[in-house]
Amino acid sequence: MTAPRSLDLAPEFAARVLHDVPMSKHTSWHVGGPADLFFTPRDTMDLASFMRQLRPEVAVLWIGLGSNLLVRDGGIRGAVVCTVGALGAIERKSANVIRVEAGVACARIAKQCVKWGLGSAEFLAGIPGTLGGALAMNAGAWGGETWRHVIEVEVLDRRGARRTRKPEDYEVSYRHVRGPENEWFLAAQLQFERKPGTNSDAIRELLEKRKETQPIGEWSCGSVFVNPRTDHAARLIESAGLKGYRIGDASVSGKHANFIINHGTARAADVEALIAHVQKTVLEVHGIELHTEVRIVGVPA
């Protein structure tokens, strides 16, 4: 299939970029239509060149492991850049500072920190995304939060220019990060506390706790809604009687009411309709508006 003219690529990329890639293969909900272009760079230089040669009107979405993404059934117009398998370096810079590239899985950071005798990275172990996604979301768990550890980030802009930024350049709060438009994270320097002799017991315990309380292993995106300031989204959804509520092959988890499960053949439209139903019902029952934590992208079928 020939790409529309606006998506024409420089010859060095034309053969490597994939067309019409089903996003259901790149999201943990396993839903989502095709991306016009799907690019996995070789490294940062390669990625910068790719961004530079993309026509300015082409929309760009960077993804990690797709564990917080609802891609609509019509897919994504423009280019998807996947950092997984590309930006994968992790190194120790000093006694308690590490540099991690955006495509590194959070679980790997947690494990590597234990090996290096660094503490307080354990919370990352159960977050099934990449550092890039964790920076975009300020991912957190069990009292830990990504941006509390950030000393500096390396970013790439839409024209392929690279620079470093400090946390002061971002507005950061619970599951919210706002920074300069049209820039993406390449890497970050993270600081953790020195904890000589630390082992993986804490990680094991946190993963066990997760298994007890969350439907791990099923197709989900983790918590769908952010917790409102004064309550827990899961409690509000459960007490509105929505546990198990189903649309198509998607349902509110019976184990953790803030999770929506794709049982196998759900479409993004089912998940989105279920999200809207939960929001409407919780508003009617509790008078509280729930906002999504998951990012909804793409076009309807």
Ligand SMILES: Cc1cc2nc3c(=O)[nH]c(=O)nc-3n(C[C@H](O)[C@H](O)[C@H](O)COP(=O)(O)OP(=O)(O)OC[C@H]3O[C@@H](n4cnc5c(N)ncnc54)[C@H](O)[C@@H]3O)c2cc1C
């Ligand atoms: C079972 C389960 C449990 C979960 N538990 C938790 C939890 O405890 N705590 C928590 O916070 N989250 C949790 N999540 C949600 C999810 O794992 C996190 O939000 C994670 O940080 C997303 O990372 P990702 O690489 O999958 O990002 P993606 O889903 O691929 O992308 C998410 C957002 O980040 C953007 N993004 C990705 N990479 C970059 C980059 N390099 N530069 C700029 N933007 C980028 C994307 O454009 C998108 O807007 C859970 C999810 C699942 C499925």
